[in-house]
Amino acid sequence: MPPRSRKRKVYPRPFLKWPGGKRQLLPEYEARFPEEIIKTRSIKRYVEPFVGAGALFFFLIRNYDVRESYLLDINPELTMAYHVIKNQHKELLERLGDLEDTYLNKRFIGRKRYYYHLRKRYNHQLKNFDFYNFHEGWIERTSLIIFLNKTCFNGLFRFNKKGEFNVPTGRYEKPHICDERNIIEVNKALKNTEIINADFTVSANFIEKDTLVYLDPPYRPLNNTSRFTNYTKNIFTDDDQRRLAEFFKEMDRKGAYLMLSDSDPKNEDPHDEFFDILYRNYLIERVMARRLINRNIFKRGEIKELIIRNYS
Numbered sequence: 001m002p003p004r005s006r007k008r009k010v011y012p013r014p015f016l017k018w019p020g021g022k023r024q025l026l027p028e029y030e031a032r033f034p035e036e037i038i039k040t041r042s043i044k045r046y047v048e049p050f051v052g053a054g055a056l057f058f059f060l061i062r063n064y065d066v067r068e069s070y071l072l073d074i075n076p077e078l079t080m081a082y083h084v085i086k087n088q089h090k091e092l093l094e095r096l097g098d099l100e101d102t103y104l105n106k107r108f109i110g111r112k113r114y115y116y117h118l119r120k121r122y123n124h125q126l127k128n129f130d131f132y133n134f135h136e137g138w139i140e141r142t143s144l145i146i147f148l149n150k151t152c153f154n155g156l157f158r159f160n161k162k163g164e165f166n167v168p169t170g171r172y173e174k175p176h177i178c179d180e181r182n183i184i185e186v187n188k189a190l191k192n193t194e195i196i197n198a199d200f201t202v203s204a205n206f207i208e209k210d211t212l213v214y215l216d217p218p219y220r221p222l223n224n225t226s227r228f229t230n231y232t233k234n235i236f237t238d239d240d241q242r243r244l245a246e247f248f249k250e251m252d253r254k255g256a257y258l259m260l261s262d263s264d265p266k267n268e269d270p271h272d273e274f275f276d277i278l279y280r281n282y283l284i285e286r287v288m289a290r291r292l293i294n295r296n297i298f299k300r301g302e303i304k305e306l307i308i309r310n311y312s
């Protein structure tokens with residue numbers, strides 16, 4: 001079994017492993033914050049329209065005085081989990097504690113059965129589940145999301161076309177299912193934060209002059225057909241990218257500080273000018289990142305990522 005990570009833990013930090021997590025690029029982003037923010041170590045208002053696991057948000061909470069924040073994501077499972085940690089974290093911790101005890105007390109086959117039993121339960125719940133009005137089921141479902149995320153293969157978070165979670169079990173010796181210290185710190189971090197389940201355009205309601213906005217949309221697929229057809233729930237098409245570029249322009253006119261990251265299509269095709277054209281009036285930089293760019297482990301490597309800003 002792979003050993004547990006020996007990296008030093010910091011709090012608060014993302015409570016889920018989420019596709020596209022940005023931990024390794026945090027120093028690159030920080031080096032590009034507006035001067036005023038670096039000087040004062042203080043942010044009046046922060047908006048993140050594609051929050052995912054929130055790597056940059058938690059980094060800011062750890063290192064800056066963030067007065068108020070607005071976090072948005074279109075995925076209702078994710079925003080539900082943020083709401084539960086913000087409002088019912090003690091009940092959540094109780095459930096996570098029970099799940100962890102039961103899981104760790106089992107041996108290999110028992111763990112495997114327990115994982116598939118809970119995965120099935122989680123998928124069954126999907127029918128008629130109300131993600132939009134709080135009910136007790138939110139707490140249980142959030143505990144299941146965290147459990148599955150911590151015990152599944154590679155921390156993948158993948159759903160089939162029916163919206164069912166379909167990742168097989170992982171093989172961790174001692175997964176930290178109930179990370180009490182972090183859940184408590186995340187709960188504190190969400191105190192002056194509003195969490196909104198919506199399309200990124202809704203964040204316009206919270207963006208004003210000098211608001212710091214970090215935009216991290218889903219990566220533009222390398223595969224040509226998926227750029228145009230939204231055949232799975234999570235694809236952000238080229239039309240969505242154009243909508244986003246329009247939104248960027250509008251928020252620029254409001255006087256917000258905007259920072260956007262995306263994969264660089266030039267990694268695959270040096271002639272692909274998609275983002276260079278969409279953001280031609282802004283500052284476009286390319287930085288190196290380590291990323292799994294292919295399912296094939298031998299093709300993991302260094303690739304370029306884009307950082308686009310409306311200020312220098």
Ligand SMILES: C[S@@+](CC[C@H](N)C(=O)[O-])C[C@H]1O[C@@H](n2cnc3c(N)ncnc32)[C@H](O)[C@@H]1O
Nearest residue numbers: 020021022050052053054055074075199200216
């Ligand atoms: C690349 S991830 C963000 C990763 C995040 N920065 C992190 O550190 O984990 C993109 C997120 O955008 C969300 N998303 C996709 N389409 C969206 C839309 N139209 N409006 C808002 N959020 C959307 C996805 O649910 C996903 O959580």
